[in-house]
Amino acid sequence: MPHVVTQACCGDASCVYACPVNCIHPTPDEPDFGIAEMLYIDPSTCVDCGACVSACPVGAIVPGHRLEEKAARFVDVNAAHYGYTQQDSVRFPVQQDWRLPLAPIEKPKALQNGPAIVDVAIVGSGPSAMYAADELLKQPRVRVTVYERLTMPFGLSRFGVAPDHKSTRLVMDLFDEVARHPNITILLNTEVGRDVTLDELRSKHHAVLWAGGAPTDKPLPVPGADLPGVQSATALVGWYNGHPDFASAVPDLSTERVVVIGNGNVALDVARILTADVEALAATDISRAALAVLRESKVKEVVVAARRGPEHAAFTLPELIGLADGKARVWVDPADLDGASVDGIDDPTIAAKVSLLQELSQNEKPAEPFIRLAFGQTPVAIEGDSRARRVRFAQTGSDTETVVEAGLVLTSIGYRGVPVPGLPFDDETGTVANVAGRVTDTPGVYVTGWIKRGPSGFIGTNKTDSGETVANLLADIEAGVHA
CATH class of the missing domain: 3.30.70.20 (Alpha-Beta Plaits)
Known part of the structure; x- marks a missing residue:
């Protein structure tokens, strides 16, 4: 096989x-x-x-x-x-003309011109930053200095991946190897804007590469979103991963039901952690403070509510499979899949998602605490007195409303970059204005990762993204363009 x-x-x-x-x-x-x-x-x-x-x-x-x-x-x-059935014997009539021959990987050409030693500053130390550093360090003349405001490096690969996804967190081993290179220096607890300015970086280095990510959540535009008891799923992830920015984001788990608005992978992560066996979590590197709070949790149900139908689910198929075939207790109300069918779905990944959701809907409601995946629910308002008590939903595309009682509401509807002082910002996309990583009208300054392309892709997507930026940075060094 x-x-x-x-x-x-x-x-x-x-x-x-x-x-x-x-x-x-x-x-x-x-x-x-x-x-x-x-x-x-x-x-x-x-x-x-x-x-x-x-x-x-x-x-x-x-x-x-x-x-x-x-x-x-x-x-x-x-x-x-690839269009095979489960038995790998009968081909579906799929179109595969998009498959192109793989271009051979080219080793980066050694710098011929420019300074004898090329100093590059990288702001941030997350996946996009470390992939960029790895590519830069293939050039013997390049010296890299990483400026990281936190006391530990590697950004989302450390603080954004669920603690029970141990294999995904192994990417930090690769970044550790990069960090051991003799030509890289990582300055922790060093914030640009507080400890050093962007102008100072530009004067000290031949190039500056900003890899600051998209650190804020998109706001939920409904009444009551500012009530106590409403917080972002991102804050919860940071809290249970021990991110210092979210040490105070302790959720109130005295409620029996939690509603997560949005159904991307982060939404599924927080739902899984809130319903997981605490002793199993104790074997991970979850924050010990978070573990103590989870031990006292009264949560019986986490409702992950999506505005659109199952064929438009934002979570990935691998994440759903991990949820369904792992130890999570997950259920779909058959009413939420009314009319959903794999017929007419050409994309095998989407078809597999819908099929698996249909399979989950045939199961009995699991033992508590469990996760319910809900579809076709548009949030109208979050209601309560001194804090969130319920979420009012409209059935998407109709005037029918339902009310879901919940004492904790987590929003998970996407991320957005924030302006970087001194750099041009595209407010529509939430990115620093750039062309293939070159910051617009700012010679010698570059971007990579989410602040370059917006919040899309996965950890590894940053490898090719950073490769493009680094190639242009080196071309500019070769041509005599410096910060």
């Missing part, structure tokens, strides 16, 4: 270039790369050589015959992406 990509996939394409037979797609040369929910191995061309296994930074690739039961569905997920 061929190798299989599983839910830990970070999409950084290391496996793609390691594969000798071009069986892993989408590749960085193909249109779906960066928006696909994961990478997929074609069972018809995989030769089981195992080269991808050692290349994967998060242990996501497994020989098919060694899959754990909770990951068994990924055999079908990988096969279906």
Whole structure:
């Protein structure tokens, strides 16, 4: 049986270039790369050589015959992406003309011109920053200084990944290796704007690369969103991961029901943590302070409410499989799937999501605490006296309203970048104005990650994103363009 990509996939394409037979797609040369929910191995061309296994930074690739039961569905997920049935014998009539031959990976050309030593400042130390540093350090003449305002590095890979997703957090091992390079210096507890200005960075370095991410949540535009008892899912994630900015974001878990508005992967993460076995969480690196609060939790149900139908679910298929086939107790009310069908859905990933949701709806309501995935619910208002007590929803597309009692409401409807003093900002996209990483009208200053492209993609998406920015930065150094 061929190798299989599983839910830990970070999409950084290391496996793609390691594969000798071009069986892993989408590749960085193909249109779906960066928006696909994961990478997929074609069972018809995989030769089981195992080269991808050692290349994967998060242990996501497994020989098919060694899959754990909770990951068994990924055999079908990988096969279906290429138009095979579960038996890998009958092809669906899918269009595969988009698959392009993989361009050979090119080693970066050594700098020929410019300063003898090229000093580059990177602001931030999250995934986009560390992937950029890794690429820059392939140039012997480059010295990198990372400015990180927190006392620990690696940003969202440390503070944004759920503590029970241990394999995904393994990407920090890669970043640790980058941090050990002799030509990099990481200055912790150093904030640009407080300890050093952007102008000072530009005067000290030949180039400045801003990798500050999209640190704020999109606000929920409904009455009552400012009531006590309403907070962002991002704050909760930071709280249970020990992020110092969210040490005071302690949720009130004395309520029996929590409502999460939005249904992306973060929404599923917080729902899973709030209903997880506390002793199992104790074996992770979850914040000990958060663990103590979770031990006293009275939560019996977490409702994850989506505005649109199941075919438009924002969470990824790997995340749903991890939820359904892991130890989480999850349920879908059959009424929420009324009319939902896989018929007419051409995208095998979306079809697999709807099919799995239908499967969950056939189960009995699980033991408490459990997660309920709800669809077609548009929030109208959050109501209460001195704090949130209930959420009023309208059935999307109709005037029918329902009220869900809840003492804690978490919003999870997306992220947004904030303006960087001294740099041009595109308010519509929430990004620093740039062209392929070059900051508009600001020579020698560059961006990468969410502040460059907006909050999209996965951890590994930052690898190709940073590669583009670094290539342009080095080209400018070569051409004599400095900060």
